[in-house]
Amino acid sequence: MHLARFPRIRLGHGPTPLEPMDNLTRALGGANLWIKRDDCTGLASGGNKTRKLEFLMAEASVQGADTVITQGATQSNHARQTAAAACKLGMKCEIILEDRTGSKEHDYRESGNVLLDKLFGARIRVVAGGSDMAAEMDKVAVEVRAASGKPYIIPGGGSNVTGALGYVNCALELVSQANDLELKIDWVVHATGSSGTQAGLVAGLQAMHSGIRVLGIGVRAPQAAQEGNVFKLAQKVAEAIGAAGTVARGDVMANCDYVGPGYGMPTPGMVDAVKMFARNEGILLDPVYSGKGADGLIDQVKKGIFKKGENVVFLHTGGSVALFGYEHALAPSL
Ligand SMILES: *Cc1c(COP(=O)(O)O)cnc(C)c1O
Numbered sequence: 001m002h003l004a005r006f007p008r009i010r011l012g013h014g015p016t017p018l019e020p021m022d023n024l025t026r027a028l029g030g031a032n033l034w035i036k037r038d039d040c041t042g043l044a045s046g047g048n049k050t051r052k053l054e055f056l057m058a059e060a061s062v063q064g065a066d067t068v069i070t071q072g073a074t075q076s077n078h079a080r081q082t083a084a085a086a087c088k089l090g091m092k093c094e095i096i097l098e099d100r101t102g103s104k105e106h107d108y109r110e111s112g113n114v115l116l117d118k119l120f121g122a123r124i125r126v127v128a129g130g131s132d133m134a135a136e137m138d139k140v141a142v143e144v145r146a147a148s149g150k151p152y153i154i155p156g157g158g159s160n161v162t163g164a165l166g167y168v169n170c171a172l173e174l175v176s177q178a179n180d181l182e183l184k185i186d187w188v189v190h191a192t193g194s195s196g197t198q199a200g201l202v203a204g205l206q207a208m209h210s211g212i213r214v215l216g217i218g219v220r221a222p223q224a225a226q227e228g229n230v231f232k233l234a235q236k237v238a239e240a241i242g243a244a245g246t247v248a249r250g251d252v253m254a255n256c257d258y259v260g261p262g263y264g265m266p267t268p269g270m271v272d273a274v275k276m277f278a279r280n281e282g283i284l285l286d287p288v289y290s291g292k293g294a295d296g297l298i299d300q301v302k303k304g305i306f307k308k309g310e311n312v313v314f315l316h317t318g319g320s321v322a323l324f325g326y327e328h329a330l331a332p333s334l
Pocket of ligand 1: 047048049077078157159191192193194195196197198286289290317318319
C-alpha cells in the first residue's frame, strides 16, 4: 500500500485533526468519543469529497481533461467541492442535480450548496428524481466533445476505486495519529452513502491489519444493499493498493435504521443530533449525512453497543453548508 504510486493533486489541508469530544462523552455517559475532522479539509468549506477529488482530479488532469462532469442530489456537497476543485485547476465543471426529495422550499433549491455551485461558476442542470444519472452524464459528455472539449466523468459522490483512494489515505493518517496519541481506536463511525468513504477506509484499515472496526450509518439504501455496495468497492480498492483478499464480507457493517422517510428527508433524531453536537462541542453537522450519522452514533452509545471504555472515532464527513438549505426544517426547533 503505497499511495504515491497513484497520481494526486493536493486540494486539502491535512492531516485533519483527531480530537476528543469530552463534553459529548460526559453527556452520554458511555464510550469515549473522538472526532476526526474531515469537515476541515479546507476546500470550499471542506468535507469528505476533498480527499477523493485529490485522486480523481489528478486522473482527469493526466488524461488531459478540460471539463469535469459530475452529479448529485440538489444539496450535494460533492458537487460543491468538485466545482471548487475545477476552479483551482482551471477546468470547467458541469453538474447534474437530481431532484431526489421533490422539496419546493426556496432555501433547499437555491441556498447552501446550490448557491456555492453557482459562485464557483459551474453549469447546473436539474433532472427529475429517479433519472438514470450515468446516462445523463454521458449525454453531457457528448455535448462537451461536440464543442471540442475533453470531458472527465466523476461518478456521484466520487465513489469509484480512484476516489476511494482518498479514504485509504485517511485510514493511514488516522492510524498514524492514533499511534502518536497512544490511542487504541475500537470503532470508526461515519455516514455512508455512495460507499467510497467506507470502502476506502475499510480497505486501508484491513490492509494495515489495524483491528479497527468501521460502522457506516446509512443515509439512503437499505442495509443489505448498502453493505453489498461497500463490500464490492472495498474489494476492488484492496486489489488496487496491492492488498487483494484482505477485506472479508464481515468487515463491512452498515446500520440503516436512521434514514427516516428517505434520502435528504429530515428526521427528529437528526435534528437532535445536530443540536447536541452544536451545543456540547460547538461543532456543525449537516442534515443529510453527518446529522443522521451522529444520530446513529448517539443511539448506539446509549444502547451500549459501544461499551464504556471503548474509544469510538466519529469521522466528520462535512456538509455544514447544507444547513442553510434546510433552514425550513431546523429553525422551528430552535
Ligand atoms: C458524500 C457524503 C457522505 C457519504 O460519503 P460516501 O463516500 O458517499 O459514502 C457523508 N457525509 C457527507 C457530508 C457527504 O457529503
